[in-house]
Amino acid sequence: MGLGTLDTASPSFMADFLKQCGGCAVIDGGFATELERHGANLNDPLWSAKCIVTSPQLVRRVHLDYLDAGANIIITASYQATIQGFEAKGLSREESEALLRKSVEIALEAKEIYREKCIKDSMDFAENERLSRCPILVAASIGSYGAYLADGSEYSGNYGDAVSLETLKEFHRRRLQILADAGPDLLAFETIPNKLEAQAYAELLEEENIKVPAWFSFNSKDGINVVSGDPISECALVAESYRQVVAVGINCTPPRYIHGLISSIRKVTSKPVLIYPNSGETYDPERKEWVPTTGTADEDFISYVGKWREAGASLFGGCCRTTPNTIRAISRALSQKSSAPTATLSSKTAVTNM
Numbered sequence: 566m567g568l569g570t571l572d573t574a575s576p577s578f579m580a581d582f583l584k585q586c587g588g589c590a591v592i593d594g595g596f597a598t599e600l601e602r603h604g605a606n607l608n609d610p611l612w613s614a615k616c617i618v619t620s621p622q623l624v625r626r627v628h629l630d631y632l633d634a635g636a637n638i639i640i641t642a643s644y645q646a647t648i649q650g651f652e653a654k655g656l657s658r659e660e661s662e663a664l665l666r667k668s669v670e671i672a673l674e675a676k677e678i679y680r681e682k683c684i685k686d687s688m689d690f691a692e693n694e695r696l697s698r699c700p701i702l703v704a705a706s707i708g709s710y711g712a713y714l715a716d717g718s719e720y721s722g723n724y725g726d727a728v729s730l731e732t733l734k735e736f737h738r739r740r741l742q743i744l745a746d747a748g749p750d751l752l753a754f755e756t757i758p759n760k761l762e763a764q765a766y767a768e769l770l771e772e773e774n775i776k777v778p779a780w781f782s783f784n785s786k787d788g789i790n791v792v793s794g795d796p797i798s799e800c801a802l803v804a805e806s807y808r809q810v811v812a813v814g815i816n817c818t819p820p821r822y823i824h825g826l827i828s829s830i831r832k833v834t835s836k837p838v839l840i841y842p843n844s845g846e847t848y849d850p851e852r853k854e855w856v857p858t859t860g861t862a863d864e865d866f867i868s869y870v871g872k873w874r875e876a877g878a879s880l881f882g883g884c885c886r887t888t889p890n891t892i893r894a895i896s897r898a899l900s901q902k903s904s905a906p907t908a909t910l911s912s913k914t915a916v917t918n919m
């Protein structure tokens with residue numbers, strides 16, 4: 566299935582993977598918001614991680630839906646799964662650690678089911694061809710300290726002076742070890758809100774001698790800086806000297822900012838650039854809901870894909886409020902290989918038919 570020739574420990578792992586995918590890969594779409602669309606109530610400090618406990622079948626189903634839609638990389642449900650968060654719910658240390666492992670196990674299971682389905686369904690030539698061309702990767706999600714706090718600071722990046730580099734490293738250390746040992750193909754540090762946390766991740770990868778390749782993905786609300794106000798160029802540069810970091814990019818950010826951010830990242834790194842924007846709506850942490858933004862055509866998400874590719878991104882997916890339909894449309898847009906991949910696609914359909 567291709568993976569036999571892909572060595573996650575090799576320095577050329579990401580380049581090899583992208584080559585097998587034809588130059589570009591597809592990441593999945595919004596995970597927590599997709600669980601919600603299926604009826605899960607995530608109004609909880611654990612957010613999507615609650616479903617690892619309450620609805621593992623639904624977690625697996627959403628992974629499978631994204632694979633069916635054309636994702637080459639699925640991201641685990643561990644974004645807001647932390648030992649501290651589970652312990653606050655009364656679980657023991659052992660139970661908490663087992664749940665972290667379980668998030669990876671469910672995604673690996675979905676990958677296996679999907680592969681078996683494709684093999685069995687030998688009549689489905691197109692699917693088989695896709696699989697043999699490009700392997701499926703499981704990326705273990707690591708959300709920020711702010712995501713654990715569940716107080717909106719993942720979108721402000723402001724942890725206050727009391728939170729130091731050491732605080733962040735100690736907060737993340739054990740979770741990182743457990744997720745890395747659970748057997749994912751990648752580690753996805755997602756929605757990184759400031760430079761300090763990126764630095765903490767980078768140092769941890771080295772100190773803990775983590776062998777699983779990682780990506781760093783930041784979020785922005787102005788297209789120039791990450792949400793804390795640290796310039797994206799400085800944040801992306803943190804990753805540059807760490808060989809364990811195999812891609813750098815942006816997630817959970819409105820589509821209208823992505824083009825400029827790709828250019829800024831490309832100026833400071835030659836690592837592959839990944840992007841998985843949200844639907845363009847804004848999360849209101851007080852109301853705990855997504856609200857529409859005015860004045861921009863963020864529903865044109867899919868129509869941007871060709872431009873993002875031209876700007877130098879090579880991994881594309883969606884974040885909050887995007888759906889398997891969005892991913893299917895991205896996958897098609899990329900495989901069309903034309904400079905105007907949206908000609909036959911209604912982007913509005915892709916994003917609003919949720």
Ligand SMILES: [Zn+2]
Nearest residue numbers: 817843884885
């Ligand atoms: Zn998101």
